[in-house]
Amino acid sequence: MSVLDNWDQWKQFLDGRLDQAKQDGMAENVVSDIAYEVGEYLANNVDPKNEQERVLSDMWKVADEQEQHAIANMMVKLVQSNSAQ
DSSP states (O other), X not given: OOGGGOHHHHHHHHHHHHXXXXXXXXXXXXXXXXXXXXXXXXXXXXXXXXXXXXXXXXXHHHSOHHHHHXXXXXXXXXXXXXXXX
């Protein structure tokens, strides 16, 4: 099973990567840029595996670049807020 098959596993995977980036001293703006690049890659190369990913994919495709950065930043915040709970 891929981390993309399950929404909660996907968020846990992202949370782990964010924690690792912070521990390595990565600046918040760099994390944001990487989140955007990951979103761009997923939108162009990966078929969504669940309803949540389909919504994100559809939103990404209709968004302009600034909106895509906002989506990426919201995903980072979502993952961070879930790990703080």
